[in-house]
Amino acid sequence: MIETVTATSLSVAEALAAFLHTGFQSxxxxxxxxxxxxxxxxxxxxxxxxxxxxGMNLEELPAGFIIHPFExxxxxxxxxxxxxxxxxxxLTSDLKEVDLPQWIQAPKNxxxxxxxKTVGPEQNSEDFSQKIHDGDSKEHFLALVEQSISxxxxxNLEKVVPARTKHLDLPEEFDLAKAIKSMLDSYPNSFVNFFHIPQVGTWMGASPEVLIETQGDYFHTMSLAGTQAAKGDNPLKSVAWxxxxxxxxxxxxxxxxxxxxKIRLREYEEHGPKTVMAGNLLHLRSDFKVNMKATNFPQLGSVMLDLLHPTSAVCGMPRKEAHEFLKANEGFDRSFFAGFLGPVNIDNTTSIYVNLRTASFQxxxxxxxxxxxxxxxxxxxxxxxxTEMKCEIIGKFIQKSIA
Structure with a gap:
């Protein structure tokens, strides 16, 4: 059942609430x-x-949404x-309201x-507390960075990407629809997303990084790294790396x-690096494009997905050694963080993003x-x-989105 809506009866915020209500009630x-x-x-x-x-043969999958953890x-x-x-x-600015089909349930509140409180995977409270300690500890993270530099x-390594967690109590009057609406408004250049899989995970985020994208005959990927706060009236022009x-x-x-x-592909376009803005942060990005028809490589999306994940931007280099170092020393389960997610085979397009700037509920x-x-x-x-700046990208919407 595929429908595109352009009529008027509900605001976008109310439509979001209806989507969430319909999804959870199902x-x-x-x-x-x-x-x-x-x-x-x-x-x-x-x-x-x-x-x-x-399985990971993207070209053979039906239309849907794929989610893969870091491991x-x-x-x-x-x-x-x-x-x-x-x-x-x-969501265009001149369309203030949307009409919804009958299978979408519009709640009052x-x-x-x-x-x-009940959407996350079942957790042993002692294990959960330990994960909070391991991932949240500044002392542990600083020691991990020192160990990485060593x-x-x-x-033994060229680069490594240690991660950490930060835990917040869910505010009493937290409004999820309002949080997502604020993220949509604040991050036009990011992949704003929310997903729920019962007893597996409930996550939301605003990722700036494409892992792989195929649209018609074309394949696209990017390298995104380097981070600094956007400052001044024109941060893209005043930035220094x-x-x-x-x-x-x-x-x-x-x-x-x-x-x-590795796959003997020599015909590709590379553009960059250039400075791009994602929320209140700046990054360096290069874009890569391949004509899959001209190179006779119709399954390039699946092949590159397998080769790229986990990328050096979320793991390190050499990838295998950096991955093993993180597994041995990071001290918490990344779950879907730094994994990948996105729509597959919708309108002849597959868009897979690295799951960054993200949060889970439990x-x-x-x-x-x-x-x-x-x-x-x-x-x-x-x-x-x-990492504090990156946590703030999603954290501020948790703390400010009150009904």
Whole structure:
């Protein structure tokens, strides 16, 4: 069931509440999202009661929404929300209201806090408390950055991306629809998303990073690294990047080119690096584009997805060694943070994003996630400050979105 809506009866905020209410009331899996620089809010609701998993051959999948954790699943499978029901609404500025089909339930009010207390996976409270301690500890993170620098100086790693968590209590009058609406308004250049899979996870985020995208005959990916706060009236023109940040981004670009070489793909376009803005942060980005028809590579999306995840931007270089270092020393489960997610085979387009600037809901709490790229020139305190800025991107909407 595919419908596009352009009539008027509900505000966008009320439409969001209706999507969330319909999804939670169904008892199944659902997702909603808006792509970067898009005016379309999209929603899928799976009619299957249980959890659906699929293989990684994107080209063979039905229309839906895919979610994969940071760590590989057994048999390289991902969670999948089938587009049994699909709807999109137009968010353009001249359209203040939207009309919804009958299968969408428009509630008068929703008590999100009581609802979100029970949406996460079942957790042993002692284990949960330990995870909070391990991921939230500044002392642990600073020591991990020091250890990372030491491994780089020894020549064992070129770069590593340690991560951390930050836990917030869910405000008593928290309004999830209001939080998502604020994120849509604040981050037009990010992939704003929310998904719920019963007993697996409930997450929302605003990712700035495309992992892979295929549209018709074209494939696209990007290297995104380097972070600083946007300052001044024109931050894109006044920005200055350090050698550390330039080299960090160049490592990610080099890894993408190495992947192309591995599959003997020589015909590609590379543009950048250039400075881009995501919320209140600036990053360095390079874009890569391939004509899959001209190169006779129709399955390039699936092939590159397998080669790129987890990217050096969320893991490090060399990838295998950096991944093993993080598993041994990071001290908490990243779950879906730094995994990937996005719509698959909707309107002849697949758009997969790295799950960054994200938060999960469980037991009346919200967990924020952030990482920082560490090289031999890194300063532990500055890396901590970078993760604080990244946590704030989503954290401020948790704390301010009160009904």
């Amino acid at each position: 008892g199944g899996s659902f997702a909603l999202w808006r792509k970067p620089k898009s005016s379309k809010l999209e929603f899928v609701l799976d009619e299957l009661d249980g959890v659906r998993k699929v 590989d699943q057994e048999n390289k499978q991902a969670y999948f929300i089938n587009a049994s029901n699909y709807l999109r609404i137009d 929703i008590e999100y806090k009581s609802l979100l 491994e780089i100086e020894k020549g 350090t050698q550390k940040e330039i080299e960090e981004q160049a490592l990610v670009s080099r890894y993408i080119v190495d992947c192309f070489k 037991e009346g709490k919200v967990t924020l996630y952030a990482g920082a790229g560490v090289t031999e020139d890194s300063d532990p305190e500055k890396e901590w400050e970078e």
